[in-house]
Amino acid sequence: MESSWTSEELTLILKSGHLRKFPKNQIIFYAGAVCNEIYYIDKGWVNIYSMTDEGKRVSVGLRSKGEFVGISEIFCRSSWQCFGQVLAEVDVYAIELKNLYVILDKHPSILRKFLTLTAHRLQEANTTMLNYVCKQAPGRLALTLLNLAEKSSNKKNDKVKVSIKLTQEELAAIISTTRQSAGRIMNSFKKLGCIEMKGRQIEAIYPDKLRAKSLGEI
Template sequence: MELFEGLPASTLATVAAAARLRRLPKDQRIFSQGDEGVRAHAVVEGAVRIGQSGSDGAQVIIRFIGPGEMFGTVALFTDRRYPADAITLSETLEASWSEAELLDLMTIYPPVAINVIRIISKRLQEVQERVREIATQSAERRVAHAVLRLARQAGHSTIDGTAIDFLLRRKDVADIAGTTLHTASRILTAWEKAGFLVSHSQRLTIRRPAQLMAIAEDGGD
């Protein structure tokens, strides 16, 4: 788990003992945007979708959380309200720590504090990259970047290529890429016809990553 990287094995049992563990069914809401009573969360098994709603009620997908990754933690260091909704994508084993428990861990085990800073900084860098892509790149390049990021985050090798573990609706890809559902669907359909990837039961498998990389880097020209 990224939060506890660098800790000696002898301390991991103590750290784990401080966690609250819950096994949750698919489509279970873990917290809602604006909720108080914030905790630091992490996925042990399964996956979680993070979505944020605007003033008009429309929701966009911000991020997917896979095994070993944290979520909801930033709220502990801001206004102590969750900035988004968190909903399980599949049956999920979730660990969480209260603010006091996390601060105690950070005080007793300095690597935990360093890891928290590293995690938040990495997420901020990713957000900055996505904003730059939206401002400067075509929709096709943004969709390619989004699919490749998901493959790096939750991809595993199969005989057909790199399969992304998350269940992905085309709207999810559109949200992450900052484009419309129509545009994302058109692009993904064209890539399927070209043999770059295959989609089955909301699961994407990348068959020709080099072609997607070329599109992400220079539009495939």
């Protein structure tokens, strides 16, 4: 969806913002905090997650280079609905609400693209929550890895090199399970030929194999 932006549109939007850098593991925004700007990720990865009443993390989405964050909050003029944690050092452009509105007033085509993106994100969030309720941890991990593969630019035939190195603890937090369970599932995926690992980290993903296996909840 983000790829539909033209270079002229992105330049127009980003020049109204300012660049910020965040180290790994830093929380960029907190649920309940005031949201008065959107972020455009120019480098790195951010995990967008919510917390259940029991204190468990539920990953809403993984955002990477070329994606906007905070769109629905800006249009609803609400506080942040989720948390945003850096998975790999990020550079983001922060665009304040007042500056964004000036652009949207002058360029209806950009407004339409933001509205389309907002609808897409809503569908994605609904699907994520449904998967959390209906799928077991192996299925949730399979979908997370397929998402990583889809966002990667390092693809060769049926193999996708993973551009972000996630630990078992980080993957466990993303799919809301224990580190031990995440480790067992990853080893199972490795034996099935769905992924390649180096030590405890995933090096490559085979999307076709992983997708086929995930249909049966592996």
